[in-house]
Amino acid sequence: MKQTETQPRPLARMRGIAKRFGPVTVLHGVDLDIYPGEVLVLAGENGAGKSTLIKILGGVYSDYEGSIELGGRLVRPATPIEAARLGVAVIFQELSLAPTISVADNLFLGRHPGRAGFVDARTQRRAALRALGELGVEIDPDALVGELPMARQQLVEIAKALSRDARLIVMDEPTSALNQPEVERLFRLIDRLKAQNRGIVYITHKMEEIEVVADRIAVLRDGRLIGSAPARELSRERLIEWMVGRRMDTQFPPPTGRLGEERLRLEKISVPDPRRPGRWAVRDVSLQVRAGEIVGLAGLQGSGVSELLQGIFGAYGRRVAGRLWIDGKPARISSPRASIRRGMALLTNDRQATGLIPPMSVLANICLADLPRLSPGGWRRPRLEKEAAERRARETALRAPSLEMEARQLSGGNQQKVVLAKWLQTEPKALLLDEPTRGIDVGAKREIYLLLRRLAAEGIGILLITSELPELIGLSDRALVFHRGEVRAELDKEQLDPNRILAAAMGAEETEGRSCAKN
Amino acid sequence: MREELKERNTTGFLRWDAPATRALAALLLVLLLGCAFNADGAFFKLGTHRDTLRQASVYGILACGMTLVIIAAGIDLAVGSVLALSAVCFSLWSIHWGWSPWLAIPACLLVGAACGGLAGAVHAVFRIQPFIATLAMMVFARGLAKTVSGGMKVSTAVPNPDGTFTFVSVPAIFRAIDSRILGGNLSTVTVIFLLCWLAAWVALTRHRWGRYLFAIGGNEEAARLSGVPVVRAKIFAYMASGLFAAVAGICQAAQEQQGDPEAGMGYELTAIAIVVIGGTNLMGGRGGMGLTLLGTLTIGYLDKILSINAVPEASRLMLTGAIIIAAVLAQRRRQ
Ligand SMILES: Nc1ncnc2c1ncn2[C@@H]1O[C@H](COP(=O)(O)OP(=O)(O)OP(=O)(O)O)[C@@H](O)[C@H]1O
Ligand SMILES: [Mg+2]
Numbered sequence: 028m029k030q031t032e033t034q035p036r037p038l039a040r041m042r043g044i045a046k047r048f049g050p051v052t053v054l055h056g057v058d059l060d061i062y063p064g065e066v067l068v069l070a071g072e073n074g075a076g077k078s079t080l081i082k083i084l085g086g087v088y089s090d091y092e093g094s095i096e097l098g099g100r101l102v103r104p105a106t107p108i109e110a111a112r113l114g115v116a117v118i119f120q121e122l123s124l125a126p127t128i129s130v131a132d133n134l135f136l137g138r139h140p141g142r143a144g145f146v147d148a149r150t151q152r153r154a155a156l157r158a159l160g161e162l163g164v165e166i167d168p169d170a171l172v173g174e175l176p177m178a179r180q181q182l183v184e185i186a187k188a189l190s191r192d193a194r195l196i197v198m199d200e201p202t203s204a205l206n207q208p209e210v211e212r213l214f215r216l217i218d219r220l221k222a223q224n225r226g227i228v229y230i231t232h233k234m235e236e237i238e239v240v241a242d243r244i245a246v247l248r249d250g251r252l253i254g255s256a257p258a259r260e261l262s263r264e265r266l267i268e269w270m271v272g273r274r275m276d277t278q279f280p281p282p283t284g285r286l287g288e289e290r291l292r293l294e295k296i297s298v299p300d301p302r303r304p305g306r307w308a309v310r311d312v313s314l315q316v317r318a319g320e321i322v323g324l325a326g327l328q329g330s331g332v333s334e335l336l337q338g339i340f341g342a343y344g345r346r347v348a349g350r351l352w353i354d355g356k357p358a359r360i361s362s363p364r365a366s367i368r369r370g371m372a373l374l375t376n377d378r379q380a381t382g383l384i385p386p387m388s389v390l391a392n393i394c395l396a397d398l399p400r401l402s403p404g405g406w407r408r409p410r411l412e413k414e415a416a417e418r419r420a421r422e423t424a425l426r427a428p429s430l431e432m433e434a435r436q437l438s439g440g441n442q443q444k445v446v447l448a449k450w451l452q453t454e455p456k457a458l459l460l461d462e463p464t465r466g467i468d469v470g471a472k473r474e475i476y477l478l479l480r481r482l483a484a485e486g487i488g489i490l491l492i493t494s495e496l497p498e499l500i501g502l503s504d505r506a507l508v509f510h511r512g513e514v515r516a517e518l519d520k521e522q523l524d525p526n527r528i529l530a531a532a533m534g535a536e537e538t539e540g541r542s543c544a545k546n
Numbered sequence: 547m548r549e550e551l552k553e554r555n556t557t558g559f560l561r562w563d564a565p566a567t568r569a570l571a572a573l574l575l576v577l578l579l580g581c582a583f584n585a586d587g588a589f590f591k592l593g594t595h596r597d598t599l600r601q602a603s604v605y606g607i608l609a610c611g612m613t614l615v616i617i618a619a620g621i622d623l624a625v626g627s628v629l630a631l632s633a634v635c636f637s638l639w640s641i642h643w644g645w646s647p648w649l650a651i652p653a654c655l656l657v658g659a660a661c662g663g664l665a666g667a668v669h670a671v672f673r674i675q676p677f678i679a680t681l682a683m684m685v686f687a688r689g690l691a692k693t694v695s696g697g698m699k700v701s702t703a704v705p706n707p708d709g710t711f712t713f714v715s716v717p718a719i720f721r722a723i724d725s726r727i728l729g730g731n732l733s734t735v736t737v738i739f740l741l742c743w744l745a746a747w748v749a750l751t752r753h754r755w756g757r758y759l760f761a762i763g764g765n766e767e768a769a770r771l772s773g774v775p776v777v778r779a780k781i782f783a784y785m786a787s788g789l790f791a792a793v794a795g796i797c798q799a800a801q802e803q804q805g806d807p808e809a810g811m812g813y814e815l816t817a818i819a820i821v822v823i824g825g826t827n828l829m830g831g832r833g834g835m836g837l838t839l840l841g842t843l844t845i846g847y848l849d850k851i852l853s854i855n856a857v858p859e860a861s862r863l864m865l866t867g868a869i870i871i872a873a874v875l876a877q878r879r880r881q
Contacts, residue, residue: 381765386764
């Protein structure tokens with residue numbers, strides 16, 4: 028960590044930060060400097076300790092060893108509110124919003140405008156509109172946070188941190204649910220913050236983002252600082268080597284080419300919009316997925332792709348119109364339970380709300396969806412469950428100190444792997460994936476790509492939603508692009524390119540794709 | 547990290563912050579209290595412990611069902627009333643109508659399970675909060691108990707149509723339940739409690755349904771999307787709670803040799819206190835039957851120690867309240 032003379036004094040100086048959870052040490056004496064006017068990207072594998080480190084800076088954990096200086100003053104923030112007063116705002120990986128109150132109330136939680144404990148609602152509403160406007164998003168400040176889709180909640184979380192006017196802004200995977208245009212808007216905002224000489228810490232697993240946003244990169248591995256270097260001096264290969272400890276192939280595995288029987292067929296499926304009663308989230312979608320095939324679904328905010336998957340999985344009950352075949356057999360859409368029994372699995376895009384059972388053990392989480400098979404006659408077989416959990420943990424490159432620990436104690440990326448492992452354990456015929464690699468590190472992502480390819484080759488049909496364009500392009504055999512609940516384009520492997528996908532997702536008519544979109 | 551894979555003890559028993567360790571510590575503390583205030587050695591007599599267990603048993607039986615419900619993030623306020631209803635029915639059918647225990651006991655269990663199941667269905671199917679649904683059942687079952695008994699205690703004095711009473715002897719089943727075994731060293735009700743506890747433990751840890759309860763309590767929506775039959779699993783939990791309340795009612799009737807429609811008032815709160823003091827999380831998703839066993843002993847001994855030291859009822863209630871809060875505070879997880 029060399030410093031040149033021209034460099035200004037750091038905004039924050041962390042020295043010898045060490046943290047233990049019970050018997051497990053997750054940070055072993057980390058030193059980190061954060062400079063004004065600079066974006067420091069904090070990279071590292073799942074469970075490396077990134078979130079823990081910034082939670083210490085953000086006042087979430089106060090029982091750590093080491094010291095923190097902010098602006099030359101020794102501090103020890105004991106709560107997030109205290110950290111905010113010291114000028115540190117954090118966008119947490121697992122959002123810190125209160126779901127049952129309004130967006131505006133969330134933005135100003137703990138510092139409502141007004142006098143004598145009464146909230147000046149009009150002032151607050153205006154301030155909320157301004158804060159959200161900065162991000163360029165239109166969200167009703169009076170809407171309840173819990174009723175917003177995941178991506179919107181993430182935007183609210185970002186707006187909340189930014190509206191604190193902090194000197195130091197920490198973003199822990201802020202774009203994990205965002206689409207390209209929203210990410211670009213965030214980056215423009217980060218440029219503005221930089222120009223105002225604020226310090227920014229940015230945690231992400233997306234290489235493309237690191238390349239665009241980073242000024243300096245620091246890498247953690249197993250709770251130790253491996254190194255830090257200016258971004259332009261660190262090639263992608265070196266960075267990955269620092270992170271995973273070895274050289275790694277980052278190519279997407281090629282498709283196998285052999286297509287088998289039909290695994291999933293949708294005919295004129297329409298799904299009601301769960302948030303706007305009486306409206307449709309998607310209208311008249313027809314598509315087919317065959318064994319060995321990975322079909323990508325692309326779409327921006329409000330395109331309805333997530334609702335489509337939830338709808339055919341039975342998450343909305345019987346209100347879905349249209350016809351569905353699973354594995355060649357007609358299937359009435361009724362409930363998730365029935366869908367699982369027929370060989371369907373759906374990984375949802377919000378692991379905290381709809382994926383994980385946080386207080387249950389990792390093992391119990393992995394086995395949950397497959398319990399009917401794992402406990403014949405109702406009686407549980409601990410041996411079977413343990414073998415299953417160990418196998419799926421291996422397949423998904425899960426790193427957990429123990430399978431018995433509570434799932435909420437895992438790092439974000441490892442929680443995601445637990446949810447994926449749960450669905451793999453059901454051995455589905457048709458696998459529906461909504462952002463399967465959200466928060467997962469480069470090394471494990473590669474393992475999961477290989478795994479998905481292998482599963483497809485073994486005869487599974489996969490429907491994939493991902494907001495990461497490289498992933499969509501690299502993994503899909505073909506893709507359907509949605510705009511406002513309708514298919515705008517159907518693109519073959521050769522036709523998949525970022526501009527084309529984005530154009531269709533924004534509503535532009537595909538000239539060649541038109542015939543497909545109408546079917 | 548690879549090394550730490552061997553570190554199995556992350557939820558282990560002897561970690562200082564594990565709930566089981568804390569529940570055990572609370573119990574030991576109460577026992578120490580008993581040694582200190584031993585009422586001239588009364589605390590060291592075997593009979594005292596036998597009686598403690600006997601008196602705690604009825605509460606313990608209620609707590610078994612309550613644990614299942616609370617793990618699924620629910621609450622059952624109706625258990626005290628269902629206990630009274632069952633006690634009244636059991637006495638009426640056994641003493642007044644002369645039913646054989648083979649008929650009276652299953653019938654009582656059925657009544658209890660039906661009450662629990664009904665409250666559970668109202669909650670699970672119509673999405674009414676468990677607090678409200680079981681509060682309604684609490685009032686309803688109390689009313690039903692009074693209707694069945696005609697508002698009077700159902701005892702061995704059987705009313706005749708002309709207003710006089712015929713006195714009958716106590717049925718054998720009452721005496722059997724109220725007896726002691728092992729040379730008078732263990733009450734039969736305690737054995738019944740332990741059997742109930744064992745049944746609940748097996749269901750919770752060895753059956754698929756137990757996992758479903760934890761999953762529902764931990765994250766209901768995620769559980770539903772993982773194929774957990776949420777409505778059915780919940781109804782079963784409240785049914786089990788009603789069933790255990792009926793068992794407790796039978797025991798209570800046998801001990802008092804009568805069915806009192808006013809019995810079990812406030813017992814639901816004691817049962818909840820036992821579960822919470824054991825360390826089962828009221829928010830759901832965490833807990834276990836082992837904790838409830840420790841909680842039963844803690845509450846039972848606390849009560850006994852206060853009573854052998856002749857602490858007046860009024861101060862006893864206040865002290866118990868304060869001690870429950872202290873115990874729960876001591877158990878609350880950091881973060
Ligand atoms: N509350 C907790 N109790 C026990 N262990 C914990 C707890 N929180 C985190 N850990 C452990 O600390 C380690 C580091 O976790 P952390 O969340 O900092 O990882 P991360 O670098 O942010 O990973 P990711 O990229 O997956 O978000 C993990 O091994 C995790 O299991
Ligand atoms: Mg993290």
